Amino acid sequence: MSDGRSGSGFGGESLLFLTDEQLRQGIEAMFFAYRGFTADPDRILAELAYGRAHHRALHFISRSPGTTVNNLLSILGVTKQSLNRVLRALVEDGLVDSRVGTLDKRERNLYLTEQGQELEQRLSDAQRIRMRSAYKQAGPEAVQGFKKVLEAMMDADMRRAYVEMREKPQ
Amino acid sequence: MSDGRSGSGFGGESLLFLTDEQLRQGIEAMFFAYRGFTADPDRILAELAYGRAHHRALHFISRSPGTTVNNLLSILGVTKQSLNRVLRALVEDGLVDSRVGTLDKRERNLYLTEQGQELEQRLSDAQRIRMRSAYKQAGPEAVQGFKKVLEAMMDADMRRAYVEMREKPQ
DNA sequence: CAGTTTATGTCAGCATTGTTGACATTCCAA
DNA sequence: TTGGAATGTCAACAATGCTGACATAAACTG
Incomplete structure (x- = not known):
């Protein structure tokens, strides 16, 4: 290791x-x-x-x-x-x-x-102002990767909660 | 807004x-x-x-x-x-x-x-075990984007500290 | 249906880790 | 050389984790 x-x-x-x-x-x-x-x-x-x-x-x-x-x-x-x-x-x-x-x-x-x-x-x-600025600086493909890695880093039950929320906007 | x-x-x-x-x-x-x-x-x-x-x-x-x-x-x-x-x-x-x-x-x-x-x-x-697993799941391009967005999200002085550390490995 | 168990939420008290204030030591500059 | 600035330590307070005890409502069991 x-x-x-x-x-x-x-x-x-x-x-x-x-x-x-x-x-x-x-x-x-x-x-x-x-x-x-x-x-x-x-x-x-x-x-x-x-x-x-x-x-x-x-x-x-x-x-x-x-x-x-x-x-x-x-x-x-x-x-x-x-x-x-x-x-x-x-x-x-x-x-x-x-x-x-x-x-x-x-x-x-x-x-x-x-x-x-x-x-x-x-x-x-x-919080969104900073997030938006970071997204713009990094570009759309970077944002894709960003979300992908973060999602893979979550514990299983948090990922479930996250995905569920994402799919029921509002 | x-x-x-x-x-x-x-x-x-x-x-x-x-x-x-x-x-x-x-x-x-x-x-x-x-x-x-x-x-x-x-x-x-x-x-x-x-x-x-x-x-x-x-x-x-x-x-x-x-x-x-x-x-x-x-x-x-x-x-x-x-x-x-x-x-x-x-x-x-x-x-x-x-x-x-x-x-x-x-x-x-x-x-x-x-x-x-x-x-x-x-x-x-x-900590690395989880990070490595997330990186592998997401793939190399995603990791690039991940770091790019995170770096853009930092305060200026933290970004300086981060970059400095990154450039002087060990 | 009565009695017990389970689920939900509240109240009280403790631990970690953030904060500010007061201070001792050391360095530096006038 | 003396006064102020920098560095670090000690003390006390605040926010927010935690566990335990408990009240109430629901659900289950005989």
Whole structure:
């Protein structure tokens, strides 16, 4: 593993020889890029005494209005207790509406209020500006590759969630 | 900004029309992929009562042996106080060696001990396995695009740090 | 149908890791 | 040589992970 060389052997099934150095570059690219990716929303959130956790909740509630707490936490990959703290703040501040489920009263269906939509929009806009600029600089084929590698990097269940969302736009 | 449509206008300088929906997919891809990206090292770290912060420190000390605290925190993008806590633990546990600078005694030069190198290797190996698998699934052109978009997504100073590291392998 | 188990969500308390503030040491420049 | 700047450490606070305990609603079982 640490011979600085790796790939699928010499059997001819692949000509990809990925050195540890090449892989390390990818790792560092992910690290640095993710920082940029979150930087703009982070600045807005800091003014409002919110954090990334609030942004993530707003994003996915906006994405799937009426979603339940349970649903949301499987997407976000945090515990329900952790998510709850964030949701409580958002509900108290009037950004999120939490309605008792009609079919199953244990559930809470989550919606953005008008104010919540406003903030979500503001955060998304900031993040999209950077994304759009990166896409333009890199070009369409690069974007294709970008998505392909990211998708291959996800855990199986996250890939499922991702693909499902992608296929049900709105 | 929120018309679901964006691009560079109709002037002909670009035929890229990036809908908000396309951009949102990219945003979600980054989010889900980053989770996968950190998942494997996270599992190892959890066993050892370390966190991502420790991993990052080990990675960049391994990358640039002898680097200073100041240097490291500009790369990591955290405050020196935050980094210090992590470094203290690593030094106490015998993973990192912190030597008073010879030229400037205010500085501390950081090195991995043998034990530190071992853990760093273990973490990197885990992360590289996933990265290599993603690269193979996506193919070489996709990897090119992946790096191109990520680089364009970085803040200017992070891009500088990234490129610099890339050009001075080891 | 009564009683138990399971599912969903909330509240409380702890750990990690970010933050700012105060400070000691060292270097450098006036 | 002395005052300010740079580097790093210690302390205390905030955000957000986590586990545990619990209330309520639904579902299952005899």
